[in-house]
Amino acid sequence: MEVPILKQGHYLIASIQSALTxxxxxxxxxxxxxxxxxxxxxxxxxxxxALDVMDSFAVRTLRDIAHMAxxxxxxxxxxxxxxxxxxxxxxxxxxxxGVSTALDLEEGLLFLDxxxxxRIERGTGRIDRG
Amino acid sequence: xxxxxxxxxxxxxxxxxxxxRGRDLAAEAxxxxxxxxxxxxxxxxxxxxxLMYAKRGEVALSVVTNGDRQGVVVVARDQxxxxxxxxxxxxxxxxxxxxxxxxxxxxxxxxxxxxxDSSVGKGTTVTMKKWRRMNA
Numbered sequence: 001m002e003v004p005i006l007k008q009g010h011y012l013i014a015s016i017q018s019a020l021t022x023x024x025x026x027x028x029x030x031x032x033x034x035x036x037x038x039x040x041x042x043x044x045x046x047x048x049x050a051l052d053v054m055d056s057f058a059v060r061t062l063r064d065i066a067h068m069a070x071x072x073x074x075x076x077x078x079x080x081x082x083x084x085x086x087x088x089x090x091x092x093x094x095x096x097x098g099v100s101t102a103l104d105l106e107e108g109l110l111f112l113d114x115x116x117x118x119r120i121e122r123g124t125g126r127i128d129r130g
Numbered sequence: 131x132x133x134x135x136x137x138x139x140x141x142x143x144x145x146x147x148x149x150x151r152g153r154d155l156a157a158e159a160x161x162x163x164x165x166x167x168x169x170x171x172x173x174x175x176x177x178x179x180x181l182m183y184a185k186r187g188e189v190a191l192s193v194v195t196n197g198d199r200q201g202v203v204v205v206a207r208d209q210x211x212x213x214x215x216x217x218x219x220x221x222x223x224x225x226x227x228x229x230x231x232x233x234x235x236x237x238x239x240x241x242x243x244x245x246x247d248s249s250v251g252k253g254t255t256v257t258m259k260k261w262r263r264m265n266a
Contacts, residue, residue: 019150020146022178052170053167053170053171053174055171055178056175056229056233057178087164088168088171091236092175092232092236092239092240093222093232094230094232
């Protein structure tokens with residue numbers, strides 16, 4: 001099951017719709033990293049609202065996406081982790097350390113806007129051609 | 131012993147099937163949605179371990195009653211290479227596959243009862259249970 005990736009402004013939004021196999025997750029990682037370059041994206045949002053389980057492979061893949069996207073110049077934020085999922089993740093010892101998270105898509109977009117603003121203020125942002 | 135639900139594990143889609151069946155069974159047995167998630171996550175970890183280390187095996191799911199408690203029983207069996215050092219395999223962060231090393235210890239934390247039985251060259255069986263009080 002392929003995860004649809006939407007482009008909105010400078011951001012990519014991957015909206016997970018159903019349970020994913022390990023292969024689906026790896027495919028999502030490759031697709032996102034490739035599109036960060038193709039669309040010159042500055043931010044990536046992965047919406048996991050529909051995921052009813054996050055195990056160690058899912059968490060490792062999300063962490064890899066965030067770190068790889070950062071190496072390509074884009075910030076990643078994971079949104080929509082459900083309360084029960086968060087509980088099970090903590091029990092498993094999966095903390096997503098070093099990866100930004102936000103409550104939902106709206107908060108995720110605000111977070112990325114804020115990050116972009118900070119980069120401009122620090123003088124490390126890219127020149128806006130848009 | 132109540133009837134067993136057997137899920138063969140030989141591909142990553144089977145891992146998804148196993149955890150979904152586990153969630154459904156826990157829901158039928160009256161477990162809270164939080165516990166259903168916990169059980170599904172634990173199944174996901176041990177089913178993936180089968181795939182990663184033994185290539186194939188099976189997950190058996192059943193419901194048992196013990197006094198006023200009801201439990202979901204998950205048994206994961208394979209005839210793979212076995213675990214050379216079971217003590218270490220249950221330590222956080224120990225992995226021989228380059229993974230996070232949280233599968234077995236994580237599953238143990240998620241469940242109430244956890245037993246790992248492995249012999250090198252013969253295979254591994256993980257038995258784990260989650261309980262709930264029936265009048266709760």
